[in-house]
Amino acid sequence: MSSNQHHGFDGECDRLPLAHLAPDHLAPHLPLPRFSAARRRFLKTSAAIASGFVLSNCARNLSNVNLGSGDSPSPTSNAGVAKNPASGKLYIYTWANYTDDELIKGFQEKTGIQVVADPFDSNETMMAKMQAGGGTAYSIIYPSDYTVIDMVEAGMLTPLDHSRLQGLDTLRPKWQNPVYDRGNAHSIPAVWGTTGLIYDPQKVGKEIDGWSYIWDNRKSLTRQITLIDDVREVMGATLRTLGYSYNTTSPDQIKKAYSKLVQIKPTIASFLTTGWEDQLASGDVTVSMAYSQDAIKLIEEKPNLKYVVPKTGSSVWTDTMVIPKSAPNPDAAYAWMNYLLQPDIAAGLVQRLRTATANQAAFDLLPPETQKDDRLFPTEAMLSKCEGVAPVPARIAEVYDQYWTRLTSS
Amino acid sequence: MSTSTPSSPPLAESLPASSQGWQKLTRLIEPIALLVPSGVWLLLLLVAPTLLILELSFIPGFRLGQSAGDYGIGNYLEIFQPIYFQVILRSVLFAIGCTVTCMLLGFPVAYWIAVMAPSRWRNLLLVAFVLPLWTSSLLRAYAWITILRPSGSLNSLLSALHLPSQEWLNQTPAVYIGMAYSFLPYMVLILYASLEKLDKRLLEAASDLGATPQQTFWKVTVPQTLPGIAAGGLLVFITSLGEFVVPELLGGASSMTISRLIYNQFLGATRNWGLGSSFSILMITGVSIAIALLLKYGDRDSALSG
Numbered sequence: 001m002s003s004n005q006h007h008g009f010d011g012e013c014d015r016l017p018l019a020h021l022a023p024d025h026l027a028p029h030l031p032l033p034r035f036s037a038a039r040r041r042f043l044k045t046s047a048a049i050a051s052g053f054v055l056s057n058c059a060r061n062l063s064n065v066n067l068g069s070g071d072s073p074s075p076t077s078n079a080g081v082a083k084n085p086a087s088g089k090l091y092i093y094t095w096a097n098y099t100d101d102e103l104i105k106g107f108q109e110k111t112g113i114q115v116v117a118d119p120f121d122s123n124e125t126m127m128a129k130m131q132a133g134g135g136t137a138y139s140i141i142y143p144s145d146y147t148v149i150d151m152v153e154a155g156m157l158t159p160l161d162h163s164r165l166q167g168l169d170t171l172r173p174k175w176q177n178p179v180y181d182r183g184n185a186h187s188i189p190a191v192w193g194t195t196g197l198i199y200d201p202q203k204v205g206k207e208i209d210g211w212s213y214i215w216d217n218r219k220s221l222t223r224q225i226t227l228i229d230d231v232r233e234v235m236g237a238t239l240r241t242l243g244y245s246y247n248t249t250s251p252d253q254i255k256k257a258y259s260k261l262v263q264i265k266p267t268i269a270s271f272l273t274t275g276w277e278d279q280l281a282s283g284d285v286t287v288s289m290a291y292s293q294d295a296i297k298l299i300e301e302k303p304n305l306k307y308v309v310p311k312t313g314s315s316v317w318t319d320t321m322v323i324p325k326s327a328p329n330p331d332a333a334y335a336w337m338n339y340l341l342q343p344d345i346a347a348g349l350v351q352r353l354r355t356a357t358a359n360q361a362a363f364d365l366l367p368p369e370t371q372k373d374d375r376l377f378p379t380e381a382m383l384s385k386c387e388g389v390a391p392v393p394a395r396i397a398e399v400y401d402q403y404w405t406r407l408t409s410s
Numbered sequence: 411m412s413t414s415t416p417s418s419p420p421l422a423e424s425l426p427a428s429s430q431g432w433q434k435l436t437r438l439i440e441p442i443a444l445l446v447p448s449g450v451w452l453l454l455l456l457v458a459p460t461l462l463i464l465e466l467s468f469i470p471g472f473r474l475g476q477s478a479g480d481y482g483i484g485n486y487l488e489i490f491q492p493i494y495f496q497v498i499l500r501s502v503l504f505a506i507g508c509t510v511t512c513m514l515l516g517f518p519v520a521y522w523i524a525v526m527a528p529s530r531w532r533n534l535l536l537v538a539f540v541l542p543l544w545t546s547s548l549l550r551a552y553a554w555i556t557i558l559r560p561s562g563s564l565n566s567l568l569s570a571l572h573l574p575s576q577e578w579l580n581q582t583p584a585v586y587i588g589m590a591y592s593f594l595p596y597m598v599l600i601l602y603a604s605l606e607k608l609d610k611r612l613l614e615a616a617s618d619l620g621a622t623p624q625q626t627f628w629k630v631t632v633p634q635t636l637p638g639i640a641a642g643g644l645l646v647f648i649t650s651l652g653e654f655v656v657p658e659l660l661g662g663a664s665s666m667t668i669s670r671l672i673y674n675q676f677l678g679a680t681r682n683w684g685l686g687s688s689f690s691i692l693m694i695t696g697v698s699i700a701i702a703l704l705l706k707y708g709d710r711d712s713a714l715s716g
Contacts (some may be wrong), residue, residue: 124677131474154475223580223662231679268581268663275659283559284579394473396678401680406493407667409500 089114090332093126093135095319097297097353098191107339113331113332121274122357123147130156130324139327140336145180145318146389148187157186158323164334170361178318180388187320188337189358193292194316194378194386196298196309203286210310211241214264214287221267224255224286226279229271231404232389233315234261237289240313246387258403262410271408280305291317296354296375307375311377316378318358350376382384460694463687472684474699485688494671496588498692504585505651511590512597512646513639520601521631525608537603540595547592551659554588555579556658580662588656593649597642605631641708648700652693668693 096119104115120126123144129135131154143151151157162168168176168184174379175189214225227234236246238257248254270276271286276288276296290298295307306361321340323333339345346362349355356376357363363371371377378386394401470484488494523535542550557563558579565575578584608631616626632639637651654669661667668689675686 025596081414122677124679124681126682128474128677223577241605265663270662282559282561309682394471394476394682397680398682400673401678401682402491404495404496404679405666405671408663409493410666 005286012361036258053153066075086095087112088329088332089116090139090336091115091137092117092140092142092330092336093120093138094140095119095191097293098142098319098350100352102352103345104127105351106345107336110339111332111335113335127151130326136326139323139329139333139338141322141324142190142319143187143322144192145178145320146391148181148320150392151322151324152181152186156326158325158327158330159185160188160323160337161334164338165341166338167343167361168361170341170343170359172358172360172363174383175318175358180318180390183318188341189318190321190340191293191315191355192318192358193356193376194288194309194382195228195237195291196295196307197287197302198280198290198295198305198307199287200280200304201281201306202304207227207306208287208308210312211237214267215241215260218264218267221264221286223267223269225264226270226272226276226285226288227265227268228289228291229273231400234271234289235400235403236315236387236389237310240310240387246315247390247392249392251396251399252282252401254396255402257408261407292375293355299375300354309375309378309382309386311385313387315389316383316386317388326345422432454518461691463694466683467687467691469684471682472687473681474683485684488685489688489692494689497666497671498668500666501651504589504653504657504667505647507586507592508589508650508653509643509647511586513643515590516594516597516601516642517639520598520605523598524602524605525610536599539598542591543595547655548659550592551588551655554584554591554660558584558587579660582661582665584660584662585657585665588660589650589653590651592656593646596649597646600642600645601635601638604635604641608634637708641704644700644704644708648697648704651700 010045029129081324090113094113094117099115099117104117108114119139120129123146124139126135126143127147127150128390130138130141130151135141148157162184165188168188171184175184175192177183178189181187184237197208197211197213214221235254235257238261239246239248242253242256242260244250244253269279272279272288273291274294276285276290277294279285280288281298281302288295290307292307292309295305299305299307321337323330327333340349341359343359343361343365346357346359347365350357350362350366350370354376363377374382391397437648468481468483470482470488472478484702511662519539523532523539527535555562559565560575560577562579564578568575573665578587612630612634613626616630621629652669653667656674657665657667658670672686672689672693674680675682675689
């Protein structure tokens with residue numbers, strides 16, 4: 001859910017923060033086996049009839065989830081094999097900034113498995129790629145909580161064999177049995193955080209404590225705000241200020257949230273999930289809505305900025321690790337999960353990448369000042385008011401999207 | 411055609427009729443064989459995806475990973491909602507505005523390079539104009555952000571000159587500036603190709619016969635370059651209609667265009683590929699009409715050379 005690709009210019013073209021915006025990427029990936037059959041039929045019958053027929057197959061094919069190598073249980077799914085070192089290459093599909101060289105090198109030294117990490121910048125992009133059959137190389141994926149629900153429903157995930165995992169019992173209680181995946185049946189929490197506001201207290205002249213600041217000062221904040229480019233986060237925050245749930249399915253409440261958002265439309269400079277950092281740091285905008293992860297990263301460079309979790313409550317998100325059914329190397333995937341469940345490894349990641357861990361044992365290893373950092377680890381009191389974004393039925397998602405289109409095009 | 415080729419005399423002697431048939435066959439096969447690679451390429455990567463999009467557009471509410479419903483025109487009915495109309499209108503206005511700006515800025519430049527500049531500089535000037543096209547459009551958009559932002563170079567310059575600062579970023583003017591900058595080289599190239607062919611004797615004749623420079627321009631120069639103007643205008647219009655990066659990065663909170671709408675349907679929260687496909691088809695149709703106009707009225711030579 002958090003995405004930190006604003007500095008991604010050193011990567012290949014595909015990894016540019018906006019590479020996904022290129023219209024060519026909209027072309028659906030056609031499943032190849034189906035297509036070679038298509039070629040044969042083209043030759044047999046007249047092109048027009050054949051193309052219609054074959055393409056209808058393609059469309060139907062797109063609606064079947066790509067289950068990869070099938071539902072047959074992995075031959076190595078008994079606990080004894082876990083001791084055998086997995087080998088080969090492990091392809092992981094993750095958010096930028098969730099791995100670093102030290103982690104990958106350490107893992108390779110320990111297991112001999114070479115890791116290739118490809119970044120994605122939104123759950124939706126990742127889902128589209130997986131469902132269209134373009135992600136069969138990956139054995140580990142890092143979906144966010146609500147996407148785990150989607151993926152489980154679509155039958156894309158392997159149920160985790162808990163006997164092959166060591167250290168699940170050291171997770172914080174809240175993540176032992178999370179709402180998005182009861183009992184961690186399909187996923188393991190990797191990184192979590194909140195959504196909040198980041199601002200320069202000196203420029204604002206006072207402490208901001210909630211979303212209401214934007215509404216109260218909308219006259220003087222013309223084009224001074226950036227909001228996350230995500231319909232559910234923005235609508236959810238507004239719903240929350242109205243006292244409703246982030247995950248409401250009432251069109252009436254969604255409409256009220258939309259009407260409230262329209263009031264602050266003039267204050268919104270832009271909807272940016274990434275790219276707001278520079279504008280905020282230079283003072284071009286006053287307040288940005290951001291994921292805690294990205295905000296903390298920026299504050300490391302610009303200590304004058306401040307991140308706050310709104311007092312009325314906000315969203316709390318968890319990015320997890322899952323093994324897709326199409327995973328070519330599930331053994332390596334388990335090895336990776338076990339490696340990241342080790343307290344010292346998880347604590348090292350918190351120190352280096354400033355990502356919050358859900359591992360209590362790792363938390364205990366952290367220096368006290370990191371433990372007390374309530375931007376990284378919000379207190380229970382703060383968390384009790386927060387909600388996770390959960391999937392809503394398609395027809396409600398459409399209601400959200402229509403109001404969003406209306407908001408961004410008015 | 412009449413005799414056999416030297417490479418196959420025995421065959422020709424024994425079976426002349428069959429040899430001729432063979433030759434005919436090769437003549438038939440050769441072009442086909444040469445066209446097959448590009449044909450397959452087009453078929454797989456252009457025709458097939460377009461037909462697939464066309465099919466998806468007729469499945470209302472098609473979503474990846476869910477069972478497809480029945481065929482219907484529901485998606486096309488949904489397009490005509492007022493909110494989407496606003497988005498389409500904005501895209502068209504951006505494209506028209508960009509085309510007009512490019513025309514107004516590009517014509518004098520092209521005229522100067524083609525008619526007035528020393529001929530040995532012409533190629534160099536053209537290259538200088540095309541040079542920005544060699545950088546990524548993304549980088550160019552970011553460059554404009556640096557220039558136009560409230561604390562950016564434009565405002566530093568203005569304040570140094572004691573002029574009031576401008577807030578163009580995240581608003582419509584920034585979109586026009588960014589898009590016109592992106593597409594100006596195309597316009598200049600096409601207009602240049604058209605103006606280069608301008609018959610200068612006619613200009614001299616006009617002034618000899620007492621026409622004012624203004625009259626000469628409107629009655630002699632413009633009519634001669636009209637096909638080039640049409641070609642440049644339509645080409646810029648077509649490309650800017652599908653522009654994604656510039657409105658997205660420079661346009662701020664109220665800049666949703668049809669490209670972004672399609673993107674949202676495919677990769678956004680709703681993942682309604684059916685609706686997204688119908689928007690794509692709408693756009694493909696619109697662009698096809700523009701291309702048909704281009705072929706009918708445009709200066710094909712200069713459009714192709716551009």
